[in-house]
Amino acid sequence: MSTLSPKGRDLVRAGRRAFQPTNADRDRLLGALRVHLGDSALPPDVGSVATAAAVGRSIWPLISAVVASIGIVGGALFYSLRSGTEQDNPQAANVAQVAATPQVSDPVAPPAAALAPSPAVAPPMTDPPVPPSGSAHHPQDRLAAEVALLSRATRDLRAGRPAEALKALDEYRRKFPKGLLGEEQRAGRAQALCALGRFDEANEKLAALAPQSPLAVQAKQFCDARLAAR
Amino acid sequence: MGSKSTAQAPAVSPPGPDISAFSVPTLQTIYKDYFDFVWSSARHLGAAGDAIDDVVQDVFIVIHHKLATLQRPEALRSWIYGIVRRTVSDYRRSRRTRDAAGARLGAEYKSTRPSQPSPLDMAERNAELELLESVLAELDENKREVFVMVEVLEMTVPEVVQALEIPLNTAYSRLRLARQSFEDALAKHEARDEENRKPCRP
Numbered sequence: 117m118s119t120l121s122p123k124g125r126d127l128v129r130a131g132r133r134a135f136q137p138t139n140a141d142r143d144r145l146l147g148a149l150r151v152h153l154g155d156s157a158l159p160p161d162v163g164s165v166a167t168a169a170a171v172g173r174s175i176w177p178l179i180s181a182v183v184a185s186i187g188i189v190g191g192a193l194f195y196s197l198r199s200g201t202e203q204d205n206p207q208a209a210n211v212a213q214v215a216a217t218p219q220v221s222d223p224v225a226p227p228a229a230a231l232a233p234s235p236a237v238a239p240p241m242t243d244p245p246v247p248p249s250g251s252a253h254h255p256q257d258r259l260a261a262e263v264a265l266l267s268r269a270t271r272d273l274r275a276g277r278p279a280e281a282l283k284a285l286d287e288y289r290r291k292f293p294k295g296l297l298g299e300e301q302r303a304g305r306a307q308a309l310c311a312l313g314r315f316d317e318a319n320e321k322l323a324a325l326a327p328q329s330p331l332a333v334q335a336k337q338f339c340d341a342r343l344a345a346r
Numbered sequence: 347m348g349s350k351s352t353a354q355a356p357a358v359s360p361p362g363p364d365i366s367a368f369s370v371p372t373l374q375t376i377y378k379d380y381f382d383f384v385w386s387s388a389r390h391l392g393a394a395g396d397a398i399d400d401v402v403q404d405v406f407i408v409i410h411h412k413l414a415t416l417q418r419p420e421a422l423r424s425w426i427y428g429i430v431r432r433t434v435s436d437y438r439r440s441r442r443t444r445d446a447a448g449a450r451l452g453a454e455y456k457s458t459r460p461s462q463p464s465p466l467d468m469a470e471r472n473a474e475l476e477l478l479e480s481v482l483a484e485l486d487e488n489k490r491e492v493f494v495m496v497e498v499l500e501m502t503v504p505e506v507v508q509a510l511e512i513p514l515n516t517a518y519s520r521l522r523l524a525r526q527s528f529e530d531a532l533a534k535h536e537a538r539d540e541e542n543r544k545p546c547r548p
Contacts, residue, residue: 120497120525124532127481128497130474135389142381148403149377153410157373259404263411296408296436300415331415 262288262295269304278311303331310339313346370419373410380426383499387427390494391434394441405433423501424508431509477535484531489524496521 120128150158265288272281285305288295295301302321309318318339325332371379384405385398393401408429416425482490495501495509506517 121529121532123536124525124529127474127478127532131390131478131494131498132386132500134475135386137382137385141385145381145399145402145406146377148399149406152403152407153373157410158377159374259407263407266411296404296433297411300411333417334415 258292259296262292262297265291266297266300266304269301269308273304273308273311276311278308281308282312299325299331303335306335307338310335310342313342315339315343370413370416371422373406373413376409376413376422376426377406380423383423384426384430387430387499388434390498391431392438393434397437397441401430401433401437405430408433421505421508424505427495427499427501427505427509477532481528481531481535485524485527489520489527492517492520493524493528497525 146158150160265284269281269284269288272278272284281304285301285308288297288301292298292301302325306318306321306325309315309321322332322336322339325335381402385402388398388401388405405426409426412429416422418425482494485493491510492506495506496503501509503514503517503521506512506521507514510517512520
């Protein structure tokens with residue numbers, strides 16, 4: 117097979133170089149993923165810079181709180197000392213008090229759920245925190261919501277609650293008719309139907325899956341086992 | 347006494363990171379070993395500069411969710427590429443509906459990265475990327491994708507076969523034709539540049 121000319125190879129190399137991520141890219145995305153998936157999915161030893169950033173983020177609320185407390189105490193002390201001498205200018209004291217209002221909310225700090233301690237034994241699939249309602253229009257939140265619904269269905273199915281799993285899958289289908297995880301939804305639906313003994317419907321769902329896909333194989337094995345156990 | 351190895355030769359031996367004994371890797375390992383690949387693939391597939399973070403993040407969330415269904419760890423790179431491809435496609439579709447203008451492969455080559463080293467380097471790089479963009483734009487989409495996968499992302503042809511689910515012969519044929527078209531287009535651009543550099547006669 118022909119290879120490229122030296123000029124062509126140079127161009128290709130330029131293409132490779134241009135779209136390489138930086139360490140900052142790697143760390144930024146790692147932090148964002150931890151917020152979505154939790155520390156059990158991505159323990160903090162991936163990349164030292166990222167770890168430092170994560171630690172920085174986790175202690176930031178504490179630092180903010182300490183600084184804010186100092187501000188409040190200092191402001192109150194300042195005000196009490198000055199109030200005796202500056203009775204004729206109360207507005208100045210009010211400004212100082214407003215400036216000392218605690219700023220404890222940190223826009224980059226992950227939500228409380230993401231900072232919760234990891235369980236001693238990590239489950240095979242970690243549920244991401246369900247995004248607050250009304251924010252599902254953002255692609256990240258939407259995907260997290262998709263994952264959360266499918267995880268609920270999987271949990272119900274494993275716990276022997278196929279009807280509940282089916283409800284979660286119905287909800288998924290209603291909320292995300294063109295979801296990124298549609299194939300997973302269909303495979304899960306087939307399994308839930310098999311678990312309920314509705315094999316004809318399950319077969320229809322199985323037939324709609326790509327036959328060689330791991331999901332289809334897994335769903336079919338599940339249904340075969342259920343059918344054999346009848 | 348020679349010990350008999352139980353490890354089987356993989357159908358595909360990716361030049362990328364070694365996943366020892368082809369056990370199913372953790373998300374952590376995948377992130378460490380394949381972050382650059384995911385990022386570069388997404389960029390080359392047309393994830394715009396301002397959407398790259400969202401795309402890459404979504405790819406890893408999907409990987410996390412699907413990891414339990416991975417049945418061929420030896421084909422991990424193809425599997426990951428498939429996820430990147432689908433995720434980028436989803437973003438491009440949503441962007442098209444917003445902008446009524448589709449992003450295309452190579453359309454983002456003109457964009458510059460904030461972390462690029464110097465204005466001079468940036469200018470030189472952009473000139474090269476502009477040329478690469480216009481040369482790639484002359485390839486049809488199927489050939490262009492195979493070309494980028496093999497030449498730019500350094501995937502093997504069997505990996506391309508697995509990722510795109512096309513026959514081996516088709517992949518080799520597309521690559522051969524893509525290389526030819528690439529060289530032809532490059533020669534045309536050089537000839538045009540040469541013509542433009544000639545001094546104008548009074």
